[in-house]
Amino acid sequence: MIAKPPIVRVNRLFKSFSRGSEAINVLTDLTLDVPQGEFLALMGPSGSGKTTLLNLIAGLDQPTQGEIWVGNELISALSESELARWRTRNVGFVFQFYYLLPVLSAYENVELPLLLLPMTAAERREQVDRALDLVGLSNRKSHRPGQLSGGQQQRVGIARALVTDPTLIVADEPTGDLDSKSADEILMMLNVVREQLNKTIIMVTHDPKAANQAQRTLHLEKGKLVRDESMPRPIMQPARV
Numbered sequence: 001m002i003a004k005p006p007i008v009r010v011n012r013l014f015k016s017f018s019r020g021s022e023a024i025n026v027l028t029d030l031t032l033d034v035p036q037g038e039f040l041a042l043m044g045p046s047g048s049g050k051t052t053l054l055n056l057i058a059g060l061d062q063p064t065q066g067e068i069w070v071g072n073e074l075i076s077a078l079s080e081s082e083l084a085r086w087r088t089r090n091v092g093f094v095f096q097f098y099y100l101l102p103v104l105s106a107y108e109n110v111e112l113p114l115l116l117l118p119m120t121a122a123e124r125r126e127q128v129d130r131a132l133d134l135v136g137l138s139n140r141k142s143h144r145p146g147q148l149s150g151g152q153q154q155r156v157g158i159a160r161a162l163v164t165d166p167t168l169i170v171a172d173e174p175t176g177d178l179d180s181k182s183a184d185e186i187l188m189m190l191n192v193v194r195e196q197l198n199k200t201i202i203m204v205t206h207d208p209k210a211a212n213q214a215q216r217t218l219h220l221e222k223g224k225l226v227r228d229e230s231m232p233r234p235i236m237q238p239a240r241v
């Protein structure tokens with residue numbers, strides 16, 4: 001079997017923040033690869049640097065030192081404005097608290113990221129319909145977030161993240177605000193996205209049960225990778241979504 005080439009390559013990454021005159025080293029000499037189509041979980045104690053690493057890979061922040069490649073792009077060398085442009089096309093974000101706009105319908109929320117891209121209305125309609133269909137919400141298009149359950153709102157969040165056909169989907173505690181049944185559904189959904197669209201997904205989580213649904217879990221402690229666990233396969237059986 002030919003090994004899949006990594007879609008994300010992080011090489012000797014350092015990130016520090018300054019607090020007054022003090023430098024806080026948050027990530028120290030971190031190297032990792034993420035193969036195309038992998039669902040990767042990042043775990044570790046509070047403050048270990050999980051979100052910082054996710055934000056760097058997603059182009060929301062720039063490293064102090066080291067390289068980050070996503071596909072053929074050395075994103076660690078991009079300026080802030082170049083990074084913003086790159087993110088629009090290449091990264092889909094899923095947040096713990098969904099961040100849907102309450103006055104817009106599910107359809108309009110999913111359509112939002114496409115308004116930044118040069119597309120016709122018909123092309124947008126096709127992509128939004130496809131994304132809502134994939135997350136099983138075709139029959140909730142006109143509902144506003146307030147008329148949907150937490151799990152359904154997060155499904156809208158996933159549809160919004162994948163609608164631009166991004167290179168990467170990043171999810172920071174996507175199940176952190178959900179009950180366990182809805183959390184299971186969301187994790188199943190992320191696995192559907194990975195399998196059907198061959199998307200690479202990187203998820204930060206505190207929940208070992210959530211991490212179990214990923215194919216691999218990297219454990220961080222004090223800004224270093226301390227363990228790399230591969231899961232044989234997702235444990236949950238596909239369920240109706």
Ligand SMILES: Nc1ncnc2c1ncn2[C@@H]1O[C@H](COP(=O)(O)OP(=O)(O)OP(=O)(O)O)[C@@H](O)[C@H]1O
Pocket residue numbers: 017018019024026044045046047048049050051052053
């Ligand atoms: N913009 C910033 N300025 C200063 N310090 C920061 C900044 N962002 C993060 N930090 C510090 O970096 C460290 C790691 O933060 P990070 O959010 O990456 O950790 P985490 O592992 O995701 O934690 P949690 O699980 O609590 O979300 C923390 O000590 C945090 O205070």
